[in-house]
Amino acid sequence: MKATCWHGKHDMRVENVPDPVIMNQRDAIVRVTATAICGSDLHLYNGFIPTMKKGDIMGHEFMGEVVDVGPDVKNLKVGDRVVVPFAIACGNCLACEAKMYSLCENSNPNAWLAEKIMGHSPAGAFGYSHMLGGFAGGQAEYARVPFADFGALKVPAGMADEQALFLSDVFPTGYMAAEMCDIEPGDTIAVWGCGPVGQFAIASAKMLGAARIIAIDRFADRLAMAASKAGATDTIDYEDRDVFDALKELTGGVGPDACIDAVGMEAHAAHPALFAYDRFKQALMLESDRPIALREAIMACRNGGTVSVIGVYGGFIDKFPMGSFMNRSLTMKTGQCHVQRYMKPLLARIENGEIDPSFIITHRMRLDDAPDGYKMFAKKQDDCLKVVLTP
């Protein structure tokens, strides 16, 4: 089959590889009908996530048709259409019982490796390094889905692939970012980053009743989508205005009730010197992540407010404003999305017409063109926000 393989920094290749087979009795094999490139994939593309191996198949946002099931999968049959959550979870361990699916204790065969870097290991994930299990991803013609009996969600007949696909990651992820803000009526929420995750965080904050949602980015097209499609009430172009000052001004000096970091470890800074500081430390391995948006989110948040970190961090950061964080009684909530927790309720919202997640799609390409898709998305060329690939 054809699959998008990682060969190093900025080196993705669509190659012929063997077809997947059932390796565990709760597996299913899916013929992929749609798959997307995620902002998280860019961290791999840009070489910031350790423990990748040449030949690793990329992709953790995919859906398709079941073509085979293992002997223990009783709830799916050949021909079913399913969308697959990016975090692999067994449904049996204590973490899964607590609905913390991205912390499943059984799905990462290389947990010992993640423990060396993080102390304890999160769940395994598709196409996301050997530290997270070495699972082949879904940017391919076929994919093996472990614990398919627990994870894969059947898509109702009549729902288009493009409407269901983002239940695999970015829609639940944006929703969890908003949910972590414990939104109360009247709240103001500020969202750093207007990529797919930021767009869904904004749309979800609106569904959860936020009165005012402030979108922050530097790309006009992304800010425009945030305002016109996702539901932001205000936008800040951080190259145009100082974010901290602008947020103070918009909130009468108080600051937003909650701040969402939907940027993560590869943040960009308006000031070249600030960017250079973190980029340099990253190059010297004195920090692995550039927490530019996170620092800003902490400083800007109102006293007693919440900082919701949904952007991905991989290792260590520098100049964390702990004094501001501690003295002002802030709360931080984080996590890889517990996708399985949100799939059904969000599917219901799509079915009853509350939201059509396909609004984020800007580019549709063939699987063969995945390397171009990566490049375009990474460089934000042609107003690219979300690339959907079809095999």
Next chain:
Amino acid sequence: MQRTDNRPNGPSGDIAPEVMRRPRQPAHGSDRQSRMRDASAQRLAHGLAWFSISLGLAQIVAPRLISRLVGGNGKYANLIRFYGVRELASGLMIFGQGRRPAAAVWSRVAGDAVDIATLAAAGASPRMNRSGVALATAGVLGVTALDVYCARELSRERVGEAGITMSRSVVVNRPPHELYAFWRTFENFPRFMYHVQSVRTTGPGVSHWVVNGPAGTSVEWDARMTADVPNERISWQTLEGADVESSGSVRFEPRPGNRGTIVRVDLQYRPPGGKAGKLAAMLFNESPEQQIYDDLHRFKQIVETGEVVRSDGSPEGMGDVRQRPGQPSGEASAYGDTAASSSASAD
């Protein structure tokens, strides 16, 4: 971090050879003290590694600045760059060597010797700034002392006359009686203890073990259960005259609040006639600590999910050290020739 092994097996004991890891030595005090010493040497090693990495990078990126700092008046950039590469390599090596990076730390000591020799030669040169060189030499001597201390701690022989002891635990989301029942059936062991070829019950409370040794060899012994407290504990010991003398136990402790069971394994190995080093080499071809960790986690996966979880990168599951690329290997399915494989290959 510990070491223990598991294998309770009923009857016999023997158990678990594989699981052990890092043996500790009573000659150095209790197991706990010894473990703490190890942990602190390991932390020190990691600190030194970061130091190597940052110094190495600074030498590569800014050799002139470093030259001025050590009294070289901005000269010798190429030499300093070369030393930077060496620093960087030994720092990365320390991280690459896992939990007991002794060899990598010794490589730092060798590097220190070169630095001292270079500085000594430099101190004699009229082109150098003497006080800068003296200061740099004092710094390097201090670091060398730390390196030597750390390397010696890490290289301490872990196996003493009294043998090897280890303990390790895992939490499983099942009540103690189920875990006890699984563990009491010794024939289950090879499913999660990959080094165990077979365990056969040969008499009341007695079992025969065949365990993989290095390079295709195998080691066998008979063991006897010494305690069997249903749902709580199983202990075992090898029979007199076995090539390997060992004893161990597994305990099942319910966690408060219905949060599963802590499964704790303790193991001791005693070498006959004090040949402990040989014993360790015979039983553990890989890191014993990693082995017991893997065994216990595979046990957890089987009990909680039904099977050892596999991925393309780790087809053997937990503990597969080969790490293939994360793409299908092309090998047939463990579950027969599946529809998936045939339909997929149609493309």
